Each structure stands twice: as structure tokens, then as C-alpha cells.
Amino acid sequence: MAANTKETGKEPLFHIVKRTDLPMWKSWLIRIGAVVASLIICAVIIILLTGDNPIQIYGTMVKGAVGSPRRIWALLQGVAMLLCIALAVTPAFKMRFWNIGAEGQVLMGGLGATACMILFGKTLPAPLVLVLVIVVSIICGAVWGLIPAIFKAFWNTNETLFTLMMNYIAIQIVSYFTYIWSSNKGNNVINTINVDTHAGWLELPPSIDKYGYMLNVIIVGALTVLMYFYLKYSKQGYEISVVGESENTAKYAGINVKKVIIRTMIISGALCGVAGMLLVSGTDHTITPNTAGGRGFTAIMVSWLAKFNPLFMVLTSLLIVFMQKGAQEISTVFGLNNSFSDIITGIIIFFIIGSEFFINYSIKFRAKEVEAK
Amino acid sequence: MDNNIAVSLRHITKAFGSKVVANKDVSMDIHEGEILALLGENGSGKTTLMNMLSGIYRQDSGQIYVHGSEVHITSPKDAYDLGIGMIHQHFKLVDVFTATENVALGMDKKTTGSYKDLTKAITEICDRYGFDIDPKQKVYNMTVSQKQTLEIVKTLYRGANILILDEPTAVLTPQETDKLFAVLRNMKADGKSIIIITHKLNEVLAISDRVAILRKGEYIGDVLTSEATVQSLTEMMVGQKVELDIERPEVEDKQLRLTVDHLTCLDKYGVTALDDVSLEAYGGEILGIAGISGSGQKQLLEAIAGLQAAEAGASIQYINPDTGKREELIGKSVTQIKKLGVALSFVPEDRLGMGLVGAMGMADNMMLRSYKKGRSMFTDRKAPRELALKVKEELEVVTPGIQTPVRRLSGGNVQKVLVGREIASDPTVLMAAYAVRGLDINTSYTIYHLLNEEKKKGTAVIYVGEDLDVLLALCDRIAVLCDGKLNGIVDGRTATKEEVGELMTHLKGKEATA
Structure with a gap:
């Protein structure tokens, strides 16, 4: 897959092109896709490392964050302070x-x-x-x-x-x-x-x-x-x-x-x-x-x-606090080490930040071999 | 394929996003041992095309052949391996390194040999083509011209036989340009292919063998330089007939607007940049400022604008055209000067670093100089938006929208935004520094026309320029700076190019310094 350089070399498999005009809905689609992808990766890691059911773990995380009025208010308080x-x-x-x-x-x-x-x-x-x-x-x-x-x-x-x-x-x-x-x-x-x-x-x-x-x-x-x-x-x-x-x-x-x-x-x-x-x-x-x-x-x-936009910060701080609260919950319910929830939080944030690359750039693959006209 | 074709491009297309097509189905050849001028207006895709050849971009479709075989250039290193080297407009040198160290940078010691070997090789290249460079000199001590020479030497050392120069003369004085052209001819005689990107038609005619023309990303065709004239090239470039004479309308009623007395300024290193300069500017005339770059032009304009401190004993006075009242400007800030009712507009040399905010769109840039207006805590968003639309329409600014960051616009369009804003504020004094630097013919003439319009309105226009032909055609009077001193003021109607050139280089009352 390495880029070829010599005159006899083939065109490389892909190259990266900067985007300038991605519509808003598409960029959000990419971000949501990144979150979904990260949840899948986390699920694989959960199964490999703990053998627990990832769906259960995610369910517990949601419960931990918004499972009761008290938890919802605690979540909102956490979001408010971070925000x-x-x-x-x-x-x-x-x-x-x-x-x-x-x-x-x-x-x-x-x-x-x-x-x-x-x-x-x-x-x-x-x-x-x-x-x-x-x-x-x-x-x-x-x-x-x-x-x-x-x-x-x-x-x-x-x-x-x-x-x-x-x-x-x-x-x-x-x-x-x-x-x-x-x-x-x-x-x-x-x-x-x-x-x-x-x-x-x-x-x-x-x-x-x-x-x-x-x-x-x-x-x-x-x-x-x-x-x-x-x-x-x-x-x-x-x-x-x-x-x-x-x-x-x-x-x-x-x-x-x-x-x-x-x-x-x-x-x-x-x-x-x-x-x-x-x-x-x-x-x-x-x-x-x-x-x-x-x-x-x-x-x-x-x-x-949130790219310094105060309104988007509501979302980003909610995401981070939600992850923290959920992570605390799974560490107590499943008796998992605290670091394990950090791993999951880390993977999800990595994917979200990484998705910015796909919002700013697109990858073009080599076209099928066509004879030059 | 023909044996003496060095590079051939076939059906090259490159787009940035879906809106901007920089190159569209371009096919062209570069012969061995020729100097090819690549000509086109701003944003016609010259630099993009060459960047694909030198491995900075990658084409979306199309093929590149070097000496007959198809190649895939994915990095500048690939380009070097194929013998293609590009000298960019902005030099890519490490300031604290010597010339030799810069050449060695990124090379393998096995290929360069010892420092001594390398120095010897560099000296050999210099002797062969007539370069004037000291291998041991540090880059920060070099002049712009020396830095450019070093870039060329670096490229040659890496074995380039196809050289691309992107607007190499934009930063050079006429004498340095002549020197560069001599070197290019030597290289051509040695069988190297040279592609030179430029806007300056007289230089195209002077140096090239063949001219290839791009318009709006498309390849228009090529002509032999011997069969071309400035007029014919312009028409191919623009696609229509263009009037090439610069107007100089006469204004009868000239009023003293600005006096500068004994102005001495230091640059940021504490060196005297402007030395005891006194001059006057009148409403209804264009006062040209000529001089080799760095002769104090920047300090003069910035001192008037309230951005540069002056040494004691200086005075800059503005005469209000309505009341006749004199206002001292020295020691006042930009805001204070504005509060005095001095309608001063300033088009600085550094467009995106000083005149505009690159990350903001046209609309937000329009309010840069006027956002404080009114007592409200919030900015007025409507007036700037309307002004942006007006400037966009009247000056034909090419932009996807008035919210698109101006950084993404081409050089000519950036300048139109800046000049448009400065003129819109109805100035009584308009200062413009290198207003057409890097701009194509059409845009340049738009700018000259705007300056003339201001002059007719009675504005005192101060125009710092580098093209003597333009200065002599446009300006009523030309003040010539040499080494920070005012070396004479000549009449634009009667002065000759030689006369101004002499004043630029040789300080009066001093022995000529070669």
C-alpha cells in the first residue's frame, strides 16, 4: 500500500483531498457515525477484556447517567459546572x-x-x-x-x-x-x-x-x-x-x-x-x-x-459528563476497575475528534484501471 | 512521443471542493532547454498546476509524463527524484542555518559527502551558472535576492533539470531581476527546462522562448515569444480586448492636505528607517513614492496612519478640507486620529496580516475600521453586509459568499476587498502600498481606475509602488526614497525611468556606490 515513487510505479491506492463545502447535515452524520463506530469498537473491547455483555454495559451507563430524577439533576449539575x-x-x-x-x-x-x-x-x-x-x-x-x-x-x-x-x-x-x-x-x-x-x-x-x-x-x-x-x-x-x-x-x-x-x-x-x-x-x-x-x-x-461556540458547548459538556457518570456506574455495578471506564471514554472521544478529519478531508481511492485516452 | 519533450501533462483536472475547479483538462508540453512562461490572471490555476508537477498536490484525473513515461508524483521527493524542482514564492529556508546547511537539509550524508564536499559542489554550481552566493553565509543575513538564489542552487544540487519558478521577480529590484534572467539563460544553455510563472508581461517577453496561457483553469494555448506582443498576450489571458494605457486625469483645484516635516523613524530593530523626510501631499493629486523595497516606505505610511512612532522634532499635519484647520498627527493613536475627523484610508502592504482578518468573511472585514460606530454595545451587522455586497458587485470580487473567509480568496480578490473598504469610507487622504503587487492586469487596471476616481474627487492619494512604468504613468509627482532619505521629488509627466532609477539607487551629494 506504500506510495510508489519511481517512474514504473503505480498510482497510489488513495490520496487525501481537502473538502470545502460539506453541508451541515453531512458533517453531523459523520459525527454520529463516529459515535456509533466507537460504540462498536468499545463493545468488541468489552467482550474481549471482560466477557460481559456490551449491551448491558451500555444500558447500565445510560441508567447511571439518567436513571432517576436525582441522577438527571446530578448530570445537569455536572454539565452546568463544566459548561x-x-x-x-x-x-x-x-x-x-x-x-x-x-x-x-x-x-x-x-x-x-x-x-x-x-x-x-x-x-x-x-x-x-x-x-x-x-x-x-x-x-x-x-x-x-x-x-x-x-x-x-x-x-x-x-x-x-x-x-x-x-x-x-x-x-x-x-x-x-x-x-x-x-x-x-x-x-x-x-x-x-x-x-x-x-x-x-x-x-x-x-x-x-x-x-x-x-x-x-x-x-x-x-x-x-x-x-x-x-x-x-x-x-x-x-x-x-x-x-x-x-x-x-x-x-x-x-x-x-x-x-x-x-x-x-x-x-x-x-x-x-x-x-x-x-x-x-x-x-x-x-x-x-x-x-x-x-x-x-x-x-x-x-x-x-465545540469550536468555541457556546451553544455547541452544551452538547460537548453533556457528552463528557454523561460518559463520566455512566462510567462511574459500570465500575460499581460490574465491579470493573475505574480505568476501564476511562478506556471507554477515551475511545469515544478519540473517535469524535478523529471524525473532524473526515469532515475536513475526503479520501479518494484510485479509480479502476482505465486506459488513458 | 517527441524526444525533446521533458514533461507532458495530459488532461489534468484538479478541483478544490465541488465549487472551485482550479484546473480543467489541461494538456501541455515542456520542451528540453527552453524557458516557458506560464501566464494567466490571478486564480487561473498556474500555481496549482505547477504544484501538481512538484508533488504538493495530486491531480484528480489526468496523467503526467516525464521524458515519455508516465509518472505518479505523490510528494516533493518524488518530484526531485524525477528532476523536477520548484522555487516557491515564499522561500522554504531555515533562517539560522548557513547556505550549505540549507542545501544539506533533508539529504542523506551518503549522497552529500562531507561538509567540505558539499561546499565544493555548491561552489561549482555557482561558478557554472554565475550565481553569487557565499556557502558559509547564514540565511538571516541574506537579502531576498540571495535567498532566492540559494533556493535555485538547492534545487540544482538535487539534480533538477526541470525548474519551476513561481513569480520569482515579484520581490526583486530591476537590477536583481536582470541578474536572475542572466542566470536563467545560462541554465537554459545547459539544457535545463525552465517554467516561469509571472504576471509581468515585459518580463515574459524578455526572458521566455514560449508562452503558455491559462484562463480560468483552462489551457488556452501557446505562442512563441518572438511572435507575441504585450497586447496580444493580454488578450489571450483576459479573453477580450483590454485598454493598456493608464489614465492621468488633470485636476485643477489642488489643495494642500498633508504636510510631513523632518520625519525620522526607527524600525523594529532600532535602526533608522526613515531619515529626516519632509514632503507635502495635495488633494486632487496622486503622489507616488518610489524606492527600493525597505527604503522607509512602510514607516512613512505607518507614521501618517498613527501606527509608527516618530523621533522628536517631527511633525505631520493634516489640513482639514472643510475648515482649513491644521491638526498635528504625531503622537496620536489610530483612534485619536479618527476622532479628529481625519478621513484617512490606508491600504497596507500586508493585506491579510494587517489590512484584513483572514478568518473572517467580507462582511465582518468591512466593519474592521468602523465597528466602533454608534453607542450600542453590539455591532451593526446590516451596514457592513450591505457594503460587502456592494463591493462584491462593483469590483467583481469572486467569492462563494460574503461570509467565506477572505483568506480563501485569491490575491486579487483579497486586494479588491481591502481597497473597496478603504475607499468606501470616503477618505480625504488615501494611502496605498504596493496596491497591485501580485495582481493580474485586469485587477491592476481596476485599482488604478479607483485611485484616479478618488483623485478626481479631491482626495490626496499617496501611492507606494515598485513598477516604475506604472508610477510614471499614474502619478502627478513622485517622491523618491533612497536609504530612508528623500532623494528628490520629480514630476510624473516629465521624469524618465532612468532619472527615477538613478534617484532610487544613488544618494544625492554622495559618491556613487556602484
């Missing part, structure tokens, strides 16, 4: 500012919320505490995004390394405060904060919201729509696109590049702060160094897979 962080990194990515510091920005936002709840929970009225929680967590996230932006704008430091390192600083700061504020000195665990007064808790009455996730889902839903319009139709969104494409063009158009970098990273960090606030004040009511749970990195994938 919120993906929304946060997207404006930076569109500007070609590789913010991989979302993990740290989320943690700092969460820490801001925790601090307000602990320090003012007993002294200030609950609604005021909640306002403080919201404001402070947004500021904390924004500051954590602003620092690398300033260095990038004025001294052109490498934002990838900078934001990455800021993650570790954030984790250490949170570790420190979990020690300081730990409920029993030394065990590094903060028990549920303000469990009696609910001061600083972001919640709806249990009569409306049985599982406590509804408000998070609504807020992130609204943010998704806002971000879509911000990026696509606002002047600032336009500036972000131009700066991302070429700084020279931006200067030519009279755009203040430094200002756009700083402003966009404040937005990016602030949204991460919102995510941290939703995690701490909306659901967990405590913080650990693992509160962000790697979502800051998974969100990068969500954003890229």
Missing part, C-alpha cells in the same frame, strides 16, 4: 490567549466564597452575606486571571506557563486555608459551613428545587446565552476575534491590544470565579483543594470540541 468553566476559558481562547489556569481561577473564586461565608456568616444578615459571597468570589477569580494578563500585555510573558503555575499557587493557598479553617484542628476538612443559618448559601426553597441544583443550571444556562451573544454580536467580541487573528490587524483597526487582553482575561477569570462560587455556595457549602476537580482542564476540551 460554566468552558464558557469562561472561551473568550480567552478566541483571543489565542491559552488560559489553562481555569482550575486555579475557580479555586480562588471558591475560596473567596468560603471566606465570606466563614468570616461574616455569624455576624452579618444572610442576604448581605450572599451578596458579599457573589461579589468577592467574582473579584477573586478575576484577579487570578488578571495577573497573567498584565504580564502578557506589558512584557509578553508566556501565558500558558504563567496560568498553569498560577493553578499550583491557588491549590496551595486553598490547602492552607482548609487547614486554618478546618473544623477539627488538623484534619484539614471544613465541615458544611453555616449549616444552621444557611448564610451565604445560594439556593432555592426545597419545595421548588428538591435536589439543590436547579439554580446553578439556570444561572449557567443564562450565562451560555449571554456569552454566545457577547462573542458573536458585541463590539468587544469582535475585538477579541480580531486580536486573536492578528495583533497587527488589530492595531491597524485602532484596537488597543493591551486593553483587550486585560479586559478579556478579567472576564475569563470572573466567570471562573462564578463557577467557584456556584460550587461552594451553590452545592458543596465547603471547599477542598479538589473542589474544581480537574474541570478547569476538561473545560479546555469542551471549548475546543
Whole structure:
């Protein structure tokens, strides 16, 4: 099958041609086909490695993700949190500012919320505490995004390394405060904060919201729509696109590049702060160094897979969270190792990313031998 | 098949997607020991055709024969093995390597021998054809012309006897072009086949033996150069009669619009690029700026546009045509200049890297300079879309749609989008740098016509050009830059090409520097 080179050689079996005009429905057909193909491959691997019935396994995964109202709400909560962080990194990515510091920005936002709840929970009225929680967590996230932006704008430091390192600083700061504020000195665990007064808790009455996730889902839903319009139709969104494409063009158009970098990273960090606030004040009511749970990195994938379109991100984050929840379920029901579900998730995502190749290129096979006219 | 046919293409078809057919059933021959000029307008498929020969693309259908036998070229290496080498418009060299190292790149030590052997071989090639190159010189120290020479040497070293040059003269000065042509003739005498892709008809007539013409991806035919004229070639290329004279309408009422005084600018490395330049631009005239590339043209235009810092003591003043008020532009940003009511349009040299956003469509590019208009937080999408449609229609921009990224358009269409937008803003000063570089005849004349229209409206047009014939035919006055200094301003009606060429190369009041 190797390409022949010499004069006597035959025409190679196939060559790759770039597509330019694939209709939308066809590209989605390819993507769906990729998912189906990946499920078949996974089924083969499941049979070979475990001997279990793949249909049963898939069924269990679906059940694990959406098998009961509680699970559906947990799934939606997972999607909302991942989506919120993906929304946060997207404006930076569109500007070609590789913010991989979302993990740290989320943690700092969460820490801001925790601090307000602990320090003012007993002294200030609950609604005021909640306002403080919201404001402070947004500021904390924004500051954590602003620092690398300033260095990038004025001294052109490498934002990838900078934001990455800021993650570790954030984790250490949170570790420190979990020690300081730990409920029993030394065990590094903060028990549920303000469990009696609910001061600083972001919640709806249990009569409306049985599982406590509804408000998070609504807020992130609204943010998704806002971000879509911000990026696509606002002047600032336009500036972000131009700066991302070429700084020279931006200067030519009279755009203040430094200002756009700083402003966009404040937005990016602030949204991460919102995510941290939703995690701490909306659901967990405590913080650990693992509160962000790697979502800051998974969100990068969500954003890229959706090609930076906030509406598509709903789908990509749903896919990833669905896989995670389903995978957890099969590992408990079938007693399979956790890594096994990672294998399946990996295969499916590999196929989805790989399908982009077939959307962008087509493969032309050698025509049947025809005599040249 | 004829013995002296080096390459023959038969029924070559290549499409990109289903809409764009770059080459359609092209059949042509290249003889041994000839210089063949491949001529065609932008987007006529010249480069695509040659890319298939050099292994970058692969044809959808059709056959290629080299010396009579059918070949399948699937990579540039295959092409090299067949003795086909291509020198691209954008050089593919490693800056931090020496000339020798660049030649060795990708070769096997068994074939090249030691570094010394290689250097010797390179020197031999240089002596044989009259190349002027130092094997030990690093590429980043080379001029554009030297880099091109190195590309040719590299190709020859790999045993190419069929050379394809894609617009080799686009980046060269007239003197360098002459040198290149001398070398090409030497290579031809040595029995090599040379295909040269170019737009410049006078060069076609000067260097080639035969001209093959493509139009809209189809092979139109070939003519012997000795039987061709600029007029006949143009008509074959365009498919209709074309008026080849550039107009120079007279405008009576000329008003001082812009004064530049003692402007000194540094380039990004801190070297003086523009040295104490003073000049004036009038509404209703086209002021040409001539000079060898890199003589400070870029800095001059960018300083006026508010993109380039000036050294102390400089002054650029804009005289408002309505109020007569003078505005100082030095030290002001692009936005500040706009706020002063200075209607300044600028067509920069780097179209996709500065003037347009390649990933955006025509519509979004139309609002690049005006998106801030209005107090709304959101952009006005309707006006740019209408403008895009208007530009598309009036300038005959070939694009699948106004949302298609402009990066995918051909060079001429990209330039039409850029010029169209800049003129649409009703400028009082219009600056254009190398506005027709790489454009075919038809598009070039469209651009000249647009500049003349602006001039008639009373706009002060500043036109940086490289083709002296065009500068002399189009401009009212020509300011000649040499080594960053203003070396004289001549009248476009009376000056000669030699006079301008002399001013470009020899600084007045200094000994001639060969």
C-alpha cells in the first residue's frame, strides 16, 4: 500500500483531498457515525477484556447517567459546572490567549466564597452575606486571571506557563486555608459551613428545587446565552476575534491590544470565579483543594470540541459528563476497575475528534484501471 | 512521443471542493532547454498546476509524463527524484542555518559527502551558472535576492533539470531581476527546462522562448515569444480586448492636505528607517513614492496612519478640507486620529496580516475600521453586509459568499476587498502600498481606475509602488526614497525611468556606490 515513487510505479491506492463545502447535515452524520463506530469498537473491547455483555454495559451507563430524577439533576449539575468553566476559558481562547489556569481561577473564586461565608456568616444578615459571597468570589477569580494578563500585555510573558503555575499557587493557598479553617484542628476538612443559618448559601426553597441544583443550571444556562451573544454580536467580541487573528490587524483597526487582553482575561477569570462560587455556595457549602476537580482542564476540551461556540458547548459538556457518570456506574455495578471506564471514554472521544478529519478531508481511492485516452 | 519533450501533462483536472475547479483538462508540453512562461490572471490555476508537477498536490484525473513515461508524483521527493524542482514564492529556508546547511537539509550524508564536499559542489554550481552566493553565509543575513538564489542552487544540487519558478521577480529590484534572467539563460544553455510563472508581461517577453496561457483553469494555448506582443498576450489571458494605457486625469483645484516635516523613524530593530523626510501631499493629486523595497516606505505610511512612532522634532499635519484647520498627527493613536475627523484610508502592504482578518468573511472585514460606530454595545451587522455586497458587485470580487473567509480568496480578490473598504469610507487622504503587487492586469487596471476616481474627487492619494512604468504613468509627482532619505521629488509627466532609477539607487551629494 506504500506510495510508489519511481517512474514504473503505480498510482497510489488513495490520496487525501481537502473538502470545502460539506453541508451541515453531512458533517453531523459523520459525527454520529463516529459515535456509533466507537460504540462498536468499545463493545468488541468489552467482550474481549471482560466477557460481559456490551449491551448491558451500555444500558447500565445510560441508567447511571439518567436513571432517576436525582441522577438527571446530578448530570445537569455536572454539565452546568463544566459548561460554566468552558464558557469562561472561551473568550480567552478566541483571543489565542491559552488560559489553562481555569482550575486555579475557580479555586480562588471558591475560596473567596468560603471566606465570606466563614468570616461574616455569624455576624452579618444572610442576604448581605450572599451578596458579599457573589461579589468577592467574582473579584477573586478575576484577579487570578488578571495577573497573567498584565504580564502578557506589558512584557509578553508566556501565558500558558504563567496560568498553569498560577493553578499550583491557588491549590496551595486553598490547602492552607482548609487547614486554618478546618473544623477539627488538623484534619484539614471544613465541615458544611453555616449549616444552621444557611448564610451565604445560594439556593432555592426545597419545595421548588428538591435536589439543590436547579439554580446553578439556570444561572449557567443564562450565562451560555449571554456569552454566545457577547462573542458573536458585541463590539468587544469582535475585538477579541480580531486580536486573536492578528495583533497587527488589530492595531491597524485602532484596537488597543493591551486593553483587550486585560479586559478579556478579567472576564475569563470572573466567570471562573462564578463557577467557584456556584460550587461552594451553590452545592458543596465547603471547599477542598479538589473542589474544581480537574474541570478547569476538561473545560479546555469542551471549548475546543465545540469550536468555541457556546451553544455547541452544551452538547460537548453533556457528552463528557454523561460518559463520566455512566462510567462511574459500570465500575460499581460490574465491579470493573475505574480505568476501564476511562478506556471507554477515551475511545469515544478519540473517535469524535478523529471524525473532524473526515469532515475536513475526503479520501479518494484510485479509480479502476482505465486506459488513458 | 517527441524526444525533446521533458514533461507532458495530459488532461489534468484538479478541483478544490465541488465549487472551485482550479484546473480543467489541461494538456501541455515542456520542451528540453527552453524557458516557458506560464501566464494567466490571478486564480487561473498556474500555481496549482505547477504544484501538481512538484508533488504538493495530486491531480484528480489526468496523467503526467516525464521524458515519455508516465509518472505518479505523490510528494516533493518524488518530484526531485524525477528532476523536477520548484522555487516557491515564499522561500522554504531555515533562517539560522548557513547556505550549505540549507542545501544539506533533508539529504542523506551518503549522497552529500562531507561538509567540505558539499561546499565544493555548491561552489561549482555557482561558478557554472554565475550565481553569487557565499556557502558559509547564514540565511538571516541574506537579502531576498540571495535567498532566492540559494533556493535555485538547492534545487540544482538535487539534480533538477526541470525548474519551476513561481513569480520569482515579484520581490526583486530591476537590477536583481536582470541578474536572475542572466542566470536563467545560462541554465537554459545547459539544457535545463525552465517554467516561469509571472504576471509581468515585459518580463515574459524578455526572458521566455514560449508562452503558455491559462484562463480560468483552462489551457488556452501557446505562442512563441518572438511572435507575441504585450497586447496580444493580454488578450489571450483576459479573453477580450483590454485598454493598456493608464489614465492621468488633470485636476485643477489642488489643495494642500498633508504636510510631513523632518520625519525620522526607527524600525523594529532600532535602526533608522526613515531619515529626516519632509514632503507635502495635495488633494486632487496622486503622489507616488518610489524606492527600493525597505527604503522607509512602510514607516512613512505607518507614521501618517498613527501606527509608527516618530523621533522628536517631527511633525505631520493634516489640513482639514472643510475648515482649513491644521491638526498635528504625531503622537496620536489610530483612534485619536479618527476622532479628529481625519478621513484617512490606508491600504497596507500586508493585506491579510494587517489590512484584513483572514478568518473572517467580507462582511465582518468591512466593519474592521468602523465597528466602533454608534453607542450600542453590539455591532451593526446590516451596514457592513450591505457594503460587502456592494463591493462584491462593483469590483467583481469572486467569492462563494460574503461570509467565506477572505483568506480563501485569491490575491486579487483579497486586494479588491481591502481597497473597496478603504475607499468606501470616503477618505480625504488615501494611502496605498504596493496596491497591485501580485495582481493580474485586469485587477491592476481596476485599482488604478479607483485611485484616479478618488483623485478626481479631491482626495490626496499617496501611492507606494515598485513598477516604475506604472508610477510614471499614474502619478502627478513622485517622491523618491533612497536609504530612508528623500532623494528628490520629480514630476510624473516629465521624469524618465532612468532619472527615477538613478534617484532610487544613488544618494544625492554622495559618491556613487556602484
